[in-house]
Amino acid sequence: MLTTAADTLPVRVRGFDRDRFIAAKRHYQIPHAFLFHGEAGLGKLLTAKQYAAILLCQTQTGELPCGHCQSCRLQRSDTHPDYQIISPEEAGHAIKIDQIRSLIAFLQQTPQQAGFRVVIITPADALNHAAANSLLKLLEEPGENTVLFLVSDRLMSLPATLKSRCVKLPFLTPAHxxxxxxxxxxxxxxxxxxxxxxxxxxxxxxxxxxxxxxxxxxxxxxxxxxxxxxxxxxxxxxxxxxxxxxxxxxxxxxxxxxxxxxxxxxxxxxxxxxxxxxxxxxxxxxxxxxxxxxxxxxxxxx
Ligand SMILES: [Zn+2]
Structure with a gap:
């Protein structure tokens, strides 16, 4: 499934709107971790998937993601070998430490396609305490060409230590x-x-x-x-x-x-x-x- 570029507020426009993100990929200047936060329904997860597709696409020129290369096809079906989406195993439950341990093991392997490895954690506020601690270590040393997207509707529920290790991109509703x-x-x-x-x-x-x-x-x-x-x-x-x-x-x-x-x-x-x-x-x-x-x-x- 795909994809859309999505939200932005002034911070995002000045930082990592879609064009800027594509340019950063081409120069290998992508931060290791992003945190997309804001109210539900503003397209945070779709944006994360779109950005994942941009990172994984193998096309060197033209539109990104191209939508046609093998990486794009695999990403779209959520089967790309260098791409993982971490969510609670059961709806409404926590993301557990075993899931983060498996993620760490996955990231210690050599990438299958010699490009980026991309992980989406959604909702990041579902990480339980142990899982969040384990993720912290990963965020400190995520490995080369690895990019994590944390997605959350509830920023306040996330540990400050986790938030501080991510580039935060707010998705805002109209000013209250x-x-x-x-x-x-x-x-x-x-x-x-x-x-x-x-x-x-x-x-x-x-x-x-x-x-x-x-x-x-x-x-x-x-x-x-x-x-x-x-x-x-x-x-x-x-x-x-x-x-x-x-x-x-x-x-x-x-x-x-x-x-x-x-x-x-x-x-x-x-x-x-x-x-x-x-x-x-x-x-x-x-x-x-x-x-x-x-x-x-x-x-x-x-
Ligand atoms: Zn592609």
Whole structure:
């Protein structure tokens, strides 16, 4: 399964957005451990998988991940020999020390494909005390070309020692101090209907941008991102609860969304827009929306 580039906030944009991450791979300047944290539903695990795919892909030039090489195919089916996802053996239970010991043994072996070895630990807050301690030692000496992604909805539950050994990339919901709340059921339905219509070519991007010109832009962007992540999960058969108001997006033609690299670039563009909105630049909302909606429509043309 795949993959999407995902969230970013100012920190991530300045640090490791997708383009920067790809450049860092090419120069072998990837940190050993990342911690993706933030509320559930913002695409942290999907981002980790996308970044894993970028690291494991064997293609030297062009798009990363290429989606076609042997590594990409193996990663997509979670069977790449240099790739592991560590999760609780039973839902709702802890990640146990034996799992981390097995991981350490795995990382002591020579890589099968002479490239990166990638580990995703999700949710990292499920590590029990002994497992977390064992992981700490691993984070101190993870070995060459080994990259770990820790994913957590509950940053506060993680030991400080663990957090301090990772590059932390926050996935933020809209700022709470705006007094606005996460879109609730129904409020976002009109917006998503509009997105569907633009995607299908029955509504002009410019017209929808004008309709949305007075809406809270950051909420729109977060809703859009969150809906896309859920949609991608849905398309790839990952069980995920999708709010009924997002149903308009579920009926979109799946193929362009499932296969297009353009979609990943589009998601990057949404994150960049968020970064701009949260900066002091104060961008022209109408232009920003028009540009995004035109790109959104063009996904179907790619
Ligand atoms: Zn590839």
């Amino acid at each position: 101090d705006t007094g606005r709340v996460w879109p609730t059921e129904g409020h976002d339905a009109d917006f998503l209907l509009g997105l569907r219509d633009v995607f299908l070519g029955t509504l002009s991007p410019v017209e929808l941008a004008q309709r949305l010109n007075t809406a809270e832009i950051d909420l729109l962007l977060v809703t859009w991102l969150s809906a896309l992540h859920s949609l991608i999960c849905h398309l790839h058969g990952i069980d995920r609860e999708i709010p009924p108001s997002w149903a308009p997006l579920l009926n979109l033609p799946a193929q362009p969304l499932k296969t297009s690299q353009t979609l990943f670039h589009f998601i990057d563009a949404l994150y960049q827009a968020r970064s701009l909105v949260q900066s002091s630049v104060n961008p022209n909302q109408l232009l920003l929306l028009e540009n995004l909606l035109i790109k959104w429509y063009r996904i179907t043309q790619s």
